[in-house]
Amino acid sequence: MxxxxxxxxxxxxxxxxxxxxxxxxxxxxxxxxxxxxxxxxxxxxxxxxxxxxxxxxxxxxxxxxxxxxxxxxxxxxxxxxxxxxxxxxxxxxxxxxxxxxxxxxxxxxxxxxxxxxxxxxxxxxxxxxxxxxxxxxxxxxxxxxxxxxxxxxxxxxxxxxxxxxxxxxxxxxxxxxxxxxxxxxxxxxxxxxxxxxxxxxxxxxxxxxxxxxxxxxxxxxxxxxxxxxxxxxxxxxxxxxxxxxxxxxxxxxxxxxxxxxxxxxxxxEPDGEKLVAFLKAMEFTTLTRRVAATLDTDASEVESAKLEIEDAPRGPDLDAAKNPASPGDSVFPATPQRLAAKLKDDAAGQAIDRSAYVTIRDIDTLNRWLDRARDRGVMAFDTETSELSAYKGHLVGVSMAITPGEAAYVPLGHVAADADLLTDPDSAEALGGQIPMDEALVALKDVLEDKSILKIGQNVKYDLLVMLQHGIAMTPIDDTMLISYALDASSGLAGHGMDELSERFLGHKPISYKELCGSGRSAKPIAAVEIDRVTEYASEDADVTLRIWQVLKPRLAAEGLAHVYERLERPLAPVLARMEQRGIMVDRQILSRLSGNFAQKQAALEDEIAKMAGEEFNPGSPKQLGEILFGKLGLPGGKKTKSGQWSTDARVLEDLAAEGHELPRRVVDWRQLTKLKGTYTDTLPHHMDENGRIHTSFSMASTTTGRLSSSEPNLQNIPVRTEEGRAIRTAFVAPKGKKLLSADYSQIELRILAHIADIPQLKDAFQNGVDIHAMTASEMFNVPVEGMEPSVRRRAKAINFGIIYGISAFGLANQLAIPREEAGQYIKRYFERFPGIRDYMDKTKAFAKKHGYVETLFGRRAHYPDITAKNPQIRSFNERAAINAPIQGTAADIIRRAMVRMEGALADANLSAMMLLQVHDELVFEVEEDEIDETIEVVTNIMEAAASPRVILSVPLEVEAKAALNWEEAH
DNA sequence: CGCTCCTAACC
DNA sequence: AGGTTAGGAGCGA
The missing domain is CATH 3.40.50.1010 (5'-nuclease)
Incomplete structure (x- = not known):
């Protein structure tokens, strides 16, 4: 050299x-x-x-x-x-x-x-x-x-x-x-x-x-x-x-x-013949051709080389989940529990190597990967979008994992990082190429809709909705988030997000979205992040999802929760995805008129408040308000908050108002208007799409009890209590030729309580269609239902709700504004009249202490590990929650069952009604005017029969349904 | 800018 | 008193 x-x-x-x-x-x-x-x-x-x-x-x-x-x-x-x-x-x-x-x-x-x-x-x-x-x-x-x-x-x-x-x-x-x-x-x-x-x-x-x-x-x-x-x-x-x-x-x-x-x-110079002979033996046809051309060798003249193989080849390895314990393994005999434990250990032992992930930039490579998915019949799948909202987000790329570690990312909508393609032509080049979106989607659709290939996602409703926007209806699916939720719904720290699941079950901390895109001012859209980095992030998500699935899926059967997952969770995801996609129509003008109206009243109140206080201050600041009321004006302060401040909540202010103080009254009114304006009339229009519809996002795994939640925006807390609040509901409308139909369960939780705790008087009352609160009052206070004072019925109603919430004398006293001793007396009498209630509560607490969880009638579990806490406050809180969960959760299960069956039932009846919203005990539909009666019939039947046949309730479920031009009138 | 606290809307 | 989400104030990095 x-x-x-x-x-x-x-x-x-x-x-x-x-x-x-x-x-x-x-x-x-x-x-x-x-x-x-x-x-x-x-x-x-x-x-x-x-x-x-x-x-x-x-x-x-x-x-x-x-x-x-x-x-x-x-x-x-x-x-x-x-x-x-x-x-x-x-x-x-x-x-x-x-x-x-x-x-x-x-x-x-x-x-x-x-x-x-x-x-x-x-x-x-x-x-x-x-x-x-x-x-x-x-x-x-x-x-x-x-x-x-x-x-x-x-x-x-x-x-x-x-x-x-x-x-x-x-x-x-x-x-x-x-x-x-x-x-x-x-x-x-x-x-x-x-x-x-x-x-x-x-x-x-x-x-x-x-x-x-x-x-x-x-x-x-x-x-x-x-x-x-x-x-x-x-x-x-x-x-x-x-x-x-x-x-x-x-x-x-x-x-x-x-x-x-x-x-x-x-x-x-390489020996053309020798090289071609080898490549032919390996059956690398393309490369053989290329090499032969470059080295001027005639491939057809060359014979394949003979090869000696040192280690026997083997067929495709099976998933750990498909290939459970065999004799010789420590998990034998293979109980489901041992299998689950072994899978967890195995998963935790496998390192995750991000550098092995692949970026797929051409259709041939994509097709090879999709063929792998066809071979295996299982793949983890994940979408990356331009926004966090699945409805608004545009597809930026998809990732998949075939076996642990074998994962790839397909960039589809990336843009050059600093986005100035004109002055910096290299930046487009630097992207390195992406498969055209349409071409990739055609290839993906075939696999995503293939009934023989299971698509595993984490929060799969998100991916369902994203793909739905591209005309792809993914099926069949599995969802690690929902599996985890079915297994471990609990009030503690345990969440069901992927990062948490990964740390908990794989001992691995994945790249966070924040790390990838930054946050706050420095956040950049994922489409502008370097593709190599997104490859690591997105492939890892798919890889981790697949590994989590391998750990968690077998636990469903092992722990007796397959039914919950398969009947109450998984089938609801596509139903909710479609509801979110449809959205509900909102009349912008109504909201804007209300905003103006509220603003005027608000301003007038602010003037009065300042005058009464003798100075300008922010009535929206509990701190400032407290100083004015209890400091400057010397009003008698009642409650204190956790941090020692004077409480100024509505209850306190109303009590002061009742004593004749005008200022607190004004503040209560101001607060209400401010809330309605700030949270609803001003904000909802920002959520409307170009067709005037609002698409909420339902969360399937954020409550302990099995209820759904709604966010961005929350359409489960649209005002209904006050007249001014209800006005907001008139802005929720149906398009021309259609009406909104609202169908809600009447007293579903009390009915479930009557069934579970087996209370004869309550069951009879529901069977005979008697006013349940009046009946309770009559039993408790020995007064006839006829001509009962409204205040008596109101007290009984508060107690009935208190029971569902796991009653405490403290809470009831607060609710009814009576001394704690008196509330205690009420509870005592209630238990005497309805001894089954106390039994139910005691049994539920004992069960929860023994097992750490409670169950709904459908087998859904809510975990309360802290129910054995030494601290009596924490313990009591968990006891009440454990008493409430089977009731609230059973109601949630029932409406989920109704929702899962609803679309099929409507289709069978040739009805075009679309389910839009769920508000815990209510379903809202958009219905053609000439189909209203038939739709009410189908909807009511499905909802009332939703517990059957799995659970036969000893009380009837009743549904009230009504259609109107807007939500306020329909409700 | 991100977190906690307080309040309030719903079932 | 059970289950939620959201917005504004206030505080500290």
Missing amino acids: KKGDHLFLVDGSAYIFRAYHALPPLTRKSDGLPVGAVSGFCNMLWKLVEESRDTNVGAVPTHFAVIFDYSSTTFRNELYSEYKANREEPPEDLRPQFGLIRDAVRAFDLPCIEKEGYEADDLIATYATQAVAAGGDVTIVSSDKDLMQLVGPRVILYDQMKDKRLGPDEVKEKFGVYPEKMIDLQALVGDTSDNVPGIPGIGPKTAAQLLEEYGTLEELLERATEIKQNKRRENLIEFAAQARLSKKLVTLDCETPLDTELDDLYIH
Whole structure:
């Protein structure tokens, strides 16, 4: 080797893994031999050979070698036994390909270098050092950061897949230090994948900054006491030895004894026939053709090479979930519980490697992946959209995972980061290409609607809605969020978001949306984030979803919750997606008129309030209001809030008003108007689409009891109580020719209580259509129902509701504004008249304490682990919640069942009514005027029969339904 | 800018 | 008193 020569060193081992992960492992030869990695490897190598023949591109190699790791143990293991200890065995379908890849290199007529006890990196370091000493230049084909330390004026690193060349300046840009200091930087940072310890709490940024300041690792460690940050200083001192060890581990050996001399790497023209023979044997038709053309070889004249395979190939491995415990495993005999436990352990043990994820930029690759999904019959699927709202968001890309770790992202709607395509034409180029949206959707539709392929999502309603906007109706589906919710709905910290599930069940923290896109002012749309980063984020989401599914799905059957999931959760997702997509029509003019009206009254009240207070202040500030009322004006203050402030809630102000104080009365009125205006009349128009419709988002997994919730906007708390509030409901309308139909269950929770607690008087009353609160009052206070005072009935009503809420004397006293002793008396009498109620409460509490959860009539569980808390406040709270949950939850289950059946029933009756909203015990539909009567009939029947046949209630369910031009009149 | 507190709308 | 979501004030980084 001499001056002007150029050595190419290919990091073969890294190449293999990248090739393996870049291609769907399904790639097999006709005899079933897996050859995906070989194929990828040959393609990359050929591309490199072709490129280096092209004098226009850059360096032309005079010397060339492909270098492999020989074995996993090296001299580094003697220094540190844990080195690379957590490396996983290579996948089984990759193992037989290692030998073939070395054959491939020989077929290319390139030196194939490896040496026992040394890593490929050490050999690369040695050759590179020698080449530079001889005056040559070096290109190392790899993207491994461990090789950065070799970069110098004459040595560059070439990342072929990203087509990037790294010299000293690029290393500095990427890591903040020049290559000379890379070793020190790595020693500080460590490397989790290789088990190089480094120093805790120091990442690449901090390390670069410290090296900038102190020069070298040694200097830094010696002067560690000067560091200001407490934790950082302590760690540098405590883990100094660890950093020195790390340095030895990451330092490459430039003096590896070589079996092949540098000069023997001299390049020569590949032997066309030999290479073509090999490629033909591997059945790489496209590559064979290309190589034959370039090397001027007639492929038809060449016979396939004979190959020796060192390790037997095997068929496609099965999902852990499909291939449960077998004899010999510790989980045998395979109870569902043991299976679930094993799956969890397995999942937690599998590392997640984001660098293995693939970006799919052409239709052929996409089709290969989709074929993989067809082969497996299962895929995890996720969509990325321009906004967080599924209805408004535009598709930016989709990701999928076929098996754990085998995941890819398909960018579809990305834009150049800094978006000025005119002045910066390269930025469009830098995107690297995307499959045209329509073309990709056609391919995706076939799989997403294929009944034989299960699509697993996390919060799949979101993806259903996004795809629905593109005319794709995904089916069948599974949803990890809903599975988790069915298994673990609880009031505590446990949420069902993907990041939480991943940390809980996989022990892995995925990239958060915030990390990807930033937040607040610096947030950028996901479509403008670099595709490589989105690939990691989105593929990881699909990958993690698939892994979570493998852990959680078997638990459903194991824990007896399959019915809840399959009948109450999963089938509701598409129903809700369609409801959200339809939206409800709102009359903008009505809202705007109301806003104006409210504003006038509000202003008038503000004037009065200021006059009465003697000064201007913000009545919207409880703090300021408290100071005025209880400080300046010296009114008697009642309640205090948690933080010790005077309470100024409506109750307190109304009590003051009742004593003749005008100011609090005005503030109550002002507050109401402000609320109606700020939350409804001013805000709802912002949520309207171009057709005047509002699309809420229903959350299926945010309550403990099984109720839905609604947000953005919340359409489950549209005012109804006061006249002014009800006016807002008149703005919810039906389009011309249609009406809104509202159907609501009458007293459903009390009916369920009557059934569950088995209270004869309550059951009779419901069976005979008697006024339930009047009946209760009559029993409690020994007065006839006829001619009963309204206040007596009101008290009984409050008690009935209190019972459902897990009554306490404190709460009832508050509600009725009576002394606690009196409330206690009421409760006592109630229990005497309806002893079954007390039984129910005691039994429910005992059950919850024993099991940690309670159940609805349909088997849905709500968990209350804190019900055994020492703190009586916390314990009592959990007891009340546990008493309420079966009642509220059963009602929620019943309306869910009605909703799941509703669309089919309407279709069977040839009715075009569309279900739009659910408000806990009410369903709202949009109905053609000439179909109203029939629709009421169907809707009422479905709702009233919704508990059957699973649960036969001993009280009838009654539904009131009415249609009108707007929601206020229909209700 | 993001969090907590307070209040209030619904069933 | 059970289950929610939302908006404004106020506070601290």
